[in-house]
Amino acid sequence: MNSPPLTDLSDRAREIFRLVVEGYLESGVPVGSKTLAGEGALNLSPASIRNVLADLEARGLLAAPHTSAGRMPTETGLRLFVDAMMQVAEPTREERAAIEQRLSEPGPIERALEETSALLSDLSGAAGMVMVPRREPRxxxxxxxxxxxxxxxxxxxxxxxxxxxxxxxxxxxxxxxxxxxxxxxxxxxxxxxxxxxxxxxxxxxxxxxxxxxxxxxxxxxxxxxxxxxxxxxSRPVLIVRGQANLLDEAALSDIERVRSLLDDLESKQSVAELLERARRADSMRIFIGSENRLFSLSGSSVIASPYRDREGRVVGVLGVIGPTRLNYARVVPMVDFTARSLGKRIG
Known part of the structure; x- marks a missing residue:
């Protein structure tokens, strides 16, 4: 998926695009020109805003699901926002402390991995996933x-x-x-x-x-x-928790998409293969909608990060999966911090 360079947009178009994306990610509903004008930050008339929205739609960055509705970002628009405009919100001191405490509790490593998956689900409001390190005994x-x-x-x-x-x-x-x-x-x-x-x-x-x-x-x-x-x-290598979080009110309006997503999650080997791409990349990966074949039908996003042992070796991958309207700015740094905390627990 190739998104247009951010420099192709005027300052006005860039600001309106940002407000539409952030509003949609927060509410889950399309954002209209009247809403943007009513917020007062743009100092523009609804008609002027509509002209900019139409141009952004023509560029493939926004879409209007209904004739009279507002706009929502396309997958191309989300990719541009995530790569070039998103300002991440680092976990608070309390959130970091809660993550480290839950992952430092004594017990077998399998329990820590399950705890990590549940933790990611709780933090993101989506489903949490952890790919377990493959046992390779000598x-x-x-x-x-x-x-x-x-x-x-x-x-x-x-x-x-x-x-x-x-x-x-x-x-x-x-x-x-x-x-x-x-x-x-x-x-x-x-x-x-x-x-x-x-x-x-x-x-x-x-x-x-x-x-x-x-x-x-x-x-x-x-x-x-x-x-x-x-x-x-072929041994199971994936722990998934929080699938129920995917059944929110917005998702239930598109029950076929949700059913497709849950079916995909049942295919753990296929999900593990997707996460393996993040492990090989050696860094955080964000897959939006049809960018990954596995979840193309359900239109879901995956945020995944490798986690390392204390010697710096990549031993597995963790992440979250949810609708494309995930709060990327909050979830991305949360996944990154959790990966680093789990790495300390792995030893």
Missing amino acids: LAQVSLAALDANRVLAVLVGEDGHIENRVLALSPGAFGASLEQASNYLTARTAGRTLAEAAQAIATEIAGGRTALDEASRDLVQRGIAVWTEDAA
């Missing part, structure tokens, strides 16, 4: 045991003592001595590595013919690593 040992003629149980033991089991479906006859050989090989190649690191190293060895594994053992190793890696990547 392995200490791998063992394989036959369950029946076609299935093998793989037991993964992490360096932290965590144990996970996987059931692998294999072709008949891939047992016997192959199990022991494959177990020994996997333990030797995975010890001290994450699954992703081990999978890459093993694939390189097998592709280069640098292993003494027989065909059956190679089958066990390749299938096993593929299954484990796929499973790890």
Whole structure:
């Protein structure tokens, strides 16, 4: 979405545009020329204001939902406002203290992540989201045991003592001595590595013919690593709280949009993929309406920020999702401060 440069607008047009956007974001209803004239800040007649509004509409920055109604910003207009005109309102001392207190309470990190999602929902009046850091334990040992003629149980033991089991479906006859050989090989190649690191190293060895594994053992190793890696990547990684906040009075007038949004939120893997874009960007991202494919039908906005551990490494993403009329000036710095506070809790 390409918005016109702010310098293309006269000072008068810029001020009227700002007032329309801020009024719409605050009230959720279109802003008319009479309302703008009545506020007295412009010292212009309603007719003069209407001429400016018509020009802003022709530029694609404003839209009139009904013939007799006022104007509201388009997605292009919102993008221009957010990028070039918005004056953020930093969290108050009380708000910062409340955020830090809730995130510093003792307990497992999973509780802190859920608390963060609920906190973002409370602060923004929208839905809060936290993408949980993917667990990538380093392995200490791998063992394989036959369950029946076609299935093998793989037991993964992490360096932290965590144990996970996987059931692998294999072709008949891939047992016997192959199990022991494959177990020994996997333990030797995975010890001290994450699954992703081990999978890459093993694939390189097998592709280069640098292993003494027989065909059956190679089958066990390749299938096993593929299954484990796929499973790890598809685990739920998203916590969403506050969906009920999306059902406000304004939203209920467009129930189909709300239903589409709630359906999108049910697809947690797709939402996580969207947040992954913010993680890779390494900074705050704001997606407005159709700028992101996932929420294009529901016309929703996402404000997302990566959060880091104390060593500065990005370990996850948090943010909020709501209607495009979010209070960006307040929510953006709130998301940023919450991300920094959670990073301190992650350690």
